[in-house]
Amino acid sequence: MxxxxxxxxxxxxxxxxxxxxxxxxxxHADAVSVEAADFSGMGRETQGVDGIKGKxxxxxxNFDVHGGDVQGPFLHxxxxxxxxxxxxxxxxxxxxxxxxxxxxxxxxxxxxxxxxEFYGTA
Numbered sequence: 001m002x003x004x005x006x007x008x009x010x011x012x013x014x015x016x017x018x019x020x021x022x023x024x025x026x027x028h029a030d031a032v033s034v035e036a037a038d039f040s041g042m043g044r045e046t047q048g049v050d051g052i053k054g055k056x057x058x059x060x061x062n063f064d065v066h067g068g069d070v071q072g073p074f075l076h077x078x079x080x081x082x083x084x085x086x087x088x089x090x091x092x093x094x095x096x097x098x099x100x101x102x103x104x105x106x107x108x109x110x111x112x113x114x115x116x117e118f119y120g121t122a
Contacts, residue, residue: 001111007073007081010106010113014070014083020056023049028112036102036120064090066097079108 006026013019033046033055040058068087075081083104090097100120107115 003075003078003081003108004073006108006111006113007075007083007106011070011073011083014085017065020053023053023056026113027052028109028114031113032115034115034117036118062092064092066090076105081106081108 009026010019010022013022027049029049030047031049031052033052035044035046038044040055040062042055042058046052046055066088068085070083070085072083073081074083083106085100085102085104087100088097089100102121103119105117105119106113107117
């Protein structure tokens, strides 16, 4: 699978809010996910597909997504791509609705995503 194929598959899954379905087949078992800040109380860095699944579960249990936009992928060399996410969300606990934007950089090796890094706005 080419970098472009992996990137386009991820972007399409994100557009349909189905990105969690990719974790078993498109992520390396020891993939690392790094957030811009420790939003969940679980630390900035998560190791392994099971940990990343836990992040997805935390997100779904804490936020309602009303809409958003996914731009990209933007390819970089033969092993990286970036995606820009914009989201309209409500935090379930507070009821506070907000607009979020972030850039994600995905690193690929041996046809699997091995690292994802999220960059947020200040």
